[in-house]
Amino acid sequence: MDDEEFDLRREGRSPVPATCDSFRARRFFLKIGFLLPVGLSALSLADLTLEGRYPSYRHVMREFDIDPGYIDDPAFMDFVTRNEKKYRRFYENSTKRGKAYIPLFKDLLAQGGLSPLFLYMSMTESGFKRSAVSSAKAAGLWQFMAATARRFHLKVDKHRDERYDPIASTRAATEYLQTLYRMFGKWYLVMMAYNCGEGRLQRAIRCAGTDDFATLMDEKRAYLPKETRNYLRKILLLSMMGEKIQRSPRKEDRKIRKAILPEGEVLVTIYGGTTLEEIARLLRMNVGRLARLNPHLAGGDISEDLGMTQIFIPPDRLPYYRAYYIPPTLEQIYRRKHYARLIAHIVRPGDTLRSIARRYHATPLDLIIANQLEETTLKPGEVVMVPVTREYFERHRKI
16 A cells, blocks of 8 residues: 555544644644744744645635534544645645646536535545556546446446546546435535445434534544545545645745646547557557556447547647547448438437437447537437438338
8 A cells, every 4th residue: 555545544543632622722822923033923823723724724615515613623633733744745646647637627527516626536536546446446536336337327348447537437426426415415425425325424414413514523423434534534635735735825835836737648539430559550659558548448449339539648649649530421431331311310308329329220420420529418309310221211211
């Protein structure tokens, strides 16, 4: 287990006893502040209090429906004191890994009606390692179990595992989080349920007699597992840390911002009917390297049944993509599959590109090319043109 991973054995040790409550601590800080040289007092006070070190704490807490007063909770203060340096390293390494798709995460979360701060939940889950796999076989950036992934429409089989797909898995996570919110009604309860399970959280609420955050996080009564309590604390600390680093004028924070600014991998659209090996040859790069960047394409096959997908490529390969990648044309598809006509299909609730294509003995790729689609999501009432063979057209015209 490396130093970035969440070591439950370390997190589970007995907390250092607090020698004074937050009110007495503040009085002590104020006393020593008067004894410090002019100009140093304010800086020291800011360094000595969590409120001073993390000025965005109110925003973070409110985004997750938590009372900002939790910043003075002794167990939380102790957690921050013991883990601050370790999680700053974790934040830096995670952000460098995830720099290519952090903006994408924020967009997808916002589109799904969630706070962009939920990206720190993915950071907590996987450290932004796309290929992350836990001992329990949870996988990907959002650490989905296979059954949960399929429940939220991710494909998981020997050919393709969409848990490793940053876009598909983030959309599924957004849907899952919204489902949990409809069940529990508060965002901190959503994060708890994501970690320990819906049933376990419901039992904790029944036992506590309330869904109050501070009550459920109580160390002595332990309504929730230690892992879940520390999971919430870690998300809050990383969120406060990240929001501070993005805005802080301090030299060490500017250094981190500079380190994550250079572009990482870029996303490009690839149409079905090819393989990673063919794409690597076109991009003049090693196929093994391309496969490592795209673990969601487990077998390396980008079938027509996918329609189109997005893959990561190194930024220095982008000129090759733009120069040499040519999407298939409708004329090519017509000629190869002997299509002769286009039929208009009106989209009904529940229709997908795959279900429509299957009905007309076509593939999702055929529909994408025929309709020049840029997205694979369909809305009821839309008209989709479907290419069919002459035989199919004549047979169904007579019906």
